[in-house]
Amino acid sequence: MSALRALGAAPGDEVHVMVLAALPEVVRGDDLPAMLTDAAVAVGLAPGDVLAVAQKVVSKAEGRVVRLADVAPGAEARHLADETGKDPALCEVILGESRKVVRRRRSLLVCETHHGLVCANAGVDASNAPDGTVVLLPLDPDASARRIQRALSQAAGGRVGVVITDTHGRAFRRGLVNVAVGVAGFDPVMDHRGGRDGEGRMLVATDQALGDEIAAAAGMLIGKSSGRPAALVRGLVTAPAPGTARDLVRREDQDVFRARVDDDGVVM
Amino acid sequence: MSALRALGAAPGDEVHVMVLAALPEVVRGDDLPAMLTDAAVAVGLAPGDVLAVAQKVVSKAEGRVVRLADVAPGAEARHLADETGKDPALCEVILGESRKVVRRRRSLLVCETHHGLVCANAGVDASNAPDGTVVLLPLDPDASARRIQRALSQAAGGRVGVVITDTHGRAFRRGLVNVAVGVAGFDPVMDHRGGRDGEGRMLVATDQALGDEIAAAAGMLIGKSSGRPAALVRGLVTAPAPGTARDLVRREDQDVFRARVDDDGVVM
Numbered sequence: 001m002s003a004l005r006a007l008g009a010a011p012g013d014e015v016h017v018m019v020l021a022a023l024p025e026v027v028r029g030d031d032l033p034a035m036l037t038d039a040a041v042a043v044g045l046a047p048g049d050v051l052a053v054a055q056k057v058v059s060k061a062e063g064r065v066v067r068l069a070d071v072a073p074g075a076e077a078r079h080l081a082d083e084t085g086k087d088p089a090l091c092e093v094i095l096g097e098s099r100k101v102v103r104r105r106r107s108l109l110v111c112e113t114h115h116g117l118v119c120a121n122a123g124v125d126a127s128n129a130p131d132g133t134v135v136l137l138p139l140d141p142d143a144s145a146r147r148i149q150r151a152l153s154q155a156a157g158g159r160v161g162v163v164i165t166d167t168h169g170r171a172f173r174r175g176l177v178n179v180a181v182g183v184a185g186f187d188p189v190m191d192h193r194g195g196r197d198g199e200g201r202m203l204v205a206t207d208q209a210l211g212d213e214i215a216a217a218a219g220m221l222i223g224k225s226s227g228r229p230a231a232l233v234r235g236l237v238t239a240p241a242p243g244t245a246r247d248l249v250r251r252e253d254q255d256v257f258r259a260r261v262d263d264d265g266v267v268m
Numbered sequence: 269m270s271a272l273r274a275l276g277a278a279p280g281d282e283v284h285v286m287v288l289a290a291l292p293e294v295v296r297g298d299d300l301p302a303m304l305t306d307a308a309v310a311v312g313l314a315p316g317d318v319l320a321v322a323q324k325v326v327s328k329a330e331g332r333v334v335r336l337a338d339v340a341p342g343a344e345a346r347h348l349a350d351e352t353g354k355d356p357a358l359c360e361v362i363l364g365e366s367r368k369v370v371r372r373r374r375s376l377l378v379c380e381t382h383h384g385l386v387c388a389n390a391g392v393d394a395s396n397a398p399d400g401t402v403v404l405l406p407l408d409p410d411a412s413a414r415r416i417q418r419a420l421s422q423a424a425g426g427r428v429g430v431v432i433t434d435t436h437g438r439a440f441r442r443g444l445v446n447v448a449v450g451v452a453g454f455d456p457v458m459d460h461r462g463g464r465d466g467e468g469r470m471l472v473a474t475d476q477a478l479g480d481e482i483a484a485a486a487g488m489l490i491g492k493s494s495g496r497p498a499a500l501v502r503g504l505v506t507a508p509a510p511g512t513a514r515d516l517v518r519r520e521d522q523d524v525f526r527a528r529v530d531d532d533g534v535v536m
Contacts, residue, residue: 014284015485015489016283017283018281019281100533103527103529104535105527170439171523172386172517173480174517175480176476176477177476177481178481190443206395207444209441209445216480248442250441255440257439265369
């Protein structure tokens with residue numbers, strides 16, 4: 001098996017997902033990298049591990065919390081509030097986080113964020129936020145991931161990967177899954193092109209979204225109500241490329257589901 | 269923590285994903301449930317485990333392999349072949365598996381299968397197939413999952429879950445992930461409504477796609493070129509509801525990304 005093909009496979013044929021202990025309530029200015037490092041060391045942090053951490057605590061540590069009473073909604077936000085039934089101040093915050101509204105139906109609002117992510121309410125969320133406030137996505141989740149990655153790698157004495165996760169809905173499929181909105185320390189897209197299938201045929205166009213697989217695997221344990229926002233994934237072989245979560249974002253011009261189509265589904 | 273909120277959490281705060289040994293080449297008529305059971309018992313199959321197995325071997329055991337030379341393409345398939353540059357016989361097979369073509373651009377063909385899945389080429393795939401043949405999705409992947417589930421549960425002496433996985437592309441995001449196209453023995457959608465977040469606020473509309481999370485986690489190990497099509501996921505608490513993979517399929521009339529929209533993204 002070539003080195004390329006071994007990526008993603010476990011040396012011991014086994015991957016462990018270990019949830020970390022609950023953190024104290026995280027507030028602006030907390031040294032989250034240090035808090036996560038302590039929690040990860042407690043379960044034996046080692047080089048090669050990948051830490052998955054929920055966006056919510058990262059945002060709280062970075063002060064990305066907005067009190068809705070402090071927000072003055074503009075005309076566009078007030079219009080959107082009328083159309084959706086949402087709070088005008090919340091609409092102002094969502095619009096501030098959005099490049100554009102991608103889809104809207106009744107109260108459902110799917111936006112493209114300034115990072116290029118397509119998600120409900122541009123990632124602005126009231127769950128697990130103090131009353132009267134909402135939590136925004138980190139300004140630069142890849143930079144947030146790099147800060148955590150440096151602290152963890154130093155403690156581990158070797159390269160550790162980091163994924164910042166958020167819970168997204170999807171086209172075609174019911175239910176929410178965790179995806180990677182920030183990545184550091186490894187390549188979140190594995191390119192199998194040039195590898196061969198079991199019949200010896202060359203593989204084409206089989207980019208594997210490893211970063212999102214890791215986020216989804218961690219999502220089995222770091223649920224919304226669990227109070228435990230981070231998990232360590234052990235046993236993967238990752239590539240040390242300087243990958244970012246932007247690598248997992250499909251550009252609009254390459255996305256047939258944001259394109260105009262005719263009645264036969266043909267992209268125009 | 270209520271029983272509801274404990275679903276998905278690991279009693280030992282840890283989930284293990286263990287890849288099973290490679291199977292011999294699977295052909296029509298093979299007793300795949302028995303083959304998978306042997307491989308799972310070898311790593312200590314126990315009640316509560318969930319087996320994830322790649323669709324490809326399930327389809328091969330069920331004889332869902334078509335030799336393209338035996339296919340006579342009709343007029344619609346020949347037209348589609350002209351438009352996409354694909355083999356006319358392959359287009360005939362894809363159309364036979366499809367309710368409709370959802371999107372088409374150059375050689376890209378995204379279809380809705382008779383099961384309701386939205387995926388490239390209606391799941392028809394030439395990789396890991398003998399030369400000159402293509403492999404189709406199982407006719408009823410939930411029924412396939414139930415057959416495997418019965419064999420595994422009997423061997424384990426208790427309930428085991430089964431997920432049949434396929435590798436799908438996605439809207440908005442780059443890279444492929446494994447999703448659940450067949451499910452047996454557990455509820456693949458966890459409904460957190462009625463639960464509470466860390467602030468004590470009632471959770472609404474937070475269906476977690478556990479079946480897809482399991483598929484994605486297994487996808488870290490059962491890659492296309494690994495020759496190892498199955499993995500055991502241990503440590504989850506699943507609900508014994510009679511769930512199926514159809515529960516993970518979003519109905520077209522509820523999917524804003526298959527709806528007609530105006531210039532502002534508003535669903536018409």
